[in-house]
Amino acid sequence: MIKRDVIVIGAGAAGLFCAAQAGARGRSVEVLDHAKKVGRKILMSGGGRCNFTNMYAGPENFLSQNPHFCKSALSRYTQWDFIGLVAEYGIAYHEKTLGQLFCDDSAKEIVDLLLNECNKADVTITTRCDILSVEKTESGYSLTTSNGEYECESLVIATGGLSMPKLGATPFGYKIAQQFGLNVLPTRAALVPFTLHDKDKDTLAELSGIAVDVYASCNDTTFKEAMLFTHRGLSGPAMLQISSYWEAGDCLSINMLPNDDATALLQTARTETPDALLATCLNKVFPKRMVQSLIEYHSWRNVPVKQLTHGECDAIADTLENWQIKPNGTEGYRTAEVTIGGVDTNDLSSKTMMAKNVEGLYFIGEVVDVTGWLGGFNFQWAWSSGWAAGQVV
Ligand code: FDA
Numbered sequence: 256m257i258k259r260d261v262i263v264i265g266a267g268a269a270g271l272f273c274a275a276q277a278g279a280r281g282r283s284v285e286v287l288d289h290a291k292k293v294g295r296k297i298l299m300s301g302g303g304r305c306n307f308t309n310m311y312a313g314p315e316n317f318l319s320q321n322p323h324f325c326k327s328a329l330s331r332y333t334q335w336d337f338i339g340l341v342a343e344y345g346i347a348y349h350e351k352t353l354g355q356l357f358c359d360d361s362a363k364e365i366v367d368l369l370l371n372e373c374n375k376a377d378v379t380i381t382t383r384c385d386i387l388s389v390e391k392t393e394s395g396y397s398l399t400t401s402n403g404e405y406e407c408e409s410l411v412i413a414t415g416g417l418s419m420p421k422l423g424a425t426p427f428g429y430k431i432a433q434q435f436g437l438n439v440l441p442t443r444a445a446l447v448p449f450t451l452h453d454k455d456k457d458t459l460a461e462l463s464g465i466a467v468d469v470y471a472s473c474n475d476t477t478f479k480e481a482m483l484f485t486h487r488g489l490s491g492p493a494m495l496q497i498s499s500y501w502e503a504g505d506c507l508s509i510n511m512l513p514n515d516d517a518t519a520l521l522q523t524a525r526t527e528t529p530d531a532l533l534a535t536c537l538n539k540v541f542p543k544r545m546v547q548s549l550i551e552y553h554s555w556r557n558v559p560v561k562q563l564t565h566g567e568c569d570a571i572a573d574t575l576e577n578w579q580i581k582p583n584g585t586e587g588y589r590t591a592e593v594t595i596g597g598v599d600t601n602d603l604s605s606k607t608m609m610a611k612n613v614e615g616l617y618f619i620g621e622v623v624d625v626t627g628w629l630g631g632f633n634f635q636w637a638w639s640s641g642w643a644a645g646q647v648v
Contacts, residue, residue: 259285259379261648262398262407264427266293266380268637269620270413271369276645277409278376285379285407287400290423293380294366296415299422300634305362307341308334308638309631310354317636318499318626320440324600325625325636328608332642334635344368355630389431395615409615409648411608413641416594416621417442424588428622429597435613438599440624444591445499448490449507449582456583458552460486465545470510471497479513484545488582495629498585499595509578515540517572521560525568529561533571536560593633597624608644617644 261277263270266288278284292298297305309316312334314326338356341348346368347359358364373380385401395408414428429439451459462484469482471493483491489507497507512520524536534557537546550557553574556567563571585591598618602611608623610616619640627633 256404256406257285259283259405259407261285261409261411262287262396262405263411263413264288264386264431265413265415265620265622266290266382267413267415267620268294268297268369268634269415269641270411271373271380271641272638273411273413273617273619273641273645273648274378274380275369275372275376276642277648278373278378280646282409282648284376285381285405286373287384287386287398287402287405288380288382288423289385289425291382293382294369295422296419297366297369297634298362299419300362301357303362304357304360305365306351306355306357306631306634307348307365308337308356308635310334310338310350310356312354312627312632312635316628316630316632318445318595319600319624321600321624324603324605325639327605328639328643329635332639334631336642337635337638340368340372341365344371353630386427389434391435391613409617411617411619411644411648412622413618413620414622416597417588418444418447418591418594420588424594428618431616432598432602432610432618432622435610435616437602437610437613437618440596440599442594442596443502444585444588445595445626446495446593446629447498447585447587447591448485448488449494449498449501450488450584450586452581452583455552455580456488458548459484459488461548462545465542466491467511467541467545468513469493470513472508472510473497473505474500474502476500482509482511487586489580492629495592498591499593499626499628501582501585503584504581506579506581509580510576511578512540512575517575518569521563521568521572524560525563530559533557533560533563592629593621593626595624595626597622600624606643607647608640609647617648619644 260282261284387399396410398405463486478496480493
């Protein structure tokens, strides 16, 4: 029987950070993970450079059934706190765009930071450890694992969401929540590329590899970022962002000319170059390869612009600025960066992350129904929620 003050299940971003905080307070802490390696998502993140936070992170960058829940943790351990820690370690970083901070060199530096913080705080980390059962005892919890029996006062669940099962994701956290009577909100893949119906896919697949800046809108939310055509469907930051707001059956509205006025563009062409083909006019604002496919896909007449009727011009302008496309679905958890939904925040304290009705049981990170936008927000939630629990476990 191994006795610890605190056991954290899940050696990802939230779990390791929480463990280091608790250890630094003098608590005896062990982190258990079923994977061979710790922090696998961190290593994969940001194309291997880890977008570890966002300079502009605030509650408005998160989705949750209770949008107020994240405020306390985010305001008590902010992006500037984590940036300060990164700087203390001498990790070089840069802003890529929109406040997104990435390591100059490697995501491994963030994992090393977390491991070093755990090491300083005497945290034990045990990998390849399967958790077979968890029971409540009078003084805390008992765990049966492939590494033997454990007892602890505080149990922190930091097992993340369902995205990327090949990186070790499991529904473990949701099952524990249900076992102890917490509500688990329905989950779905988010920050994920869209797949298209065959009809759309066949034409648009020809555009594979082309990226254009767009406004992408769905359910009253709009992002201005790049959209990437792929051989499977639509991807790129704009699509990943809007996927978090999309539900099966919804249409996306895409403005493919976020920096221009489509009506003015066509009117100018009709006045200044009336004999130019529609394609020639569109070539000024879109990659050539894209123009031909757009014309075919939308069945526009590729004639001298002076021959287009006002009605046709209006329809083309409207389509360019308000293209309605109904995705077939998303690529799902296989490629999603995060999971929306999860442990209901109504059942947790926003100050400590402890279950309101289960003394000593905590949930942090992505397993909780708090989901950030693309751009470093999800790691910030892992740090902030991990920190909040780390002060009290
Ligand atoms: P996380 O998933 O990190 O860790 C959970 C841990 O629990 C894992 O180590 C897992 O092995 C373990 N575990 C699961 N089930 C278990 C079980 N049954 N028993 C024992 N252990 C178990 N975010 C961001 O802000 N910036 C970015 O650049 C990126 N990039 C990115 C790229 C890719 C490819 C993905 C998939 C995701 C991102 N994200 C991101 C999202 C970010 O990685 C994610 O939100 C955090 O890692 C969540 O941290 P957690 O600690 O909650 O879970």
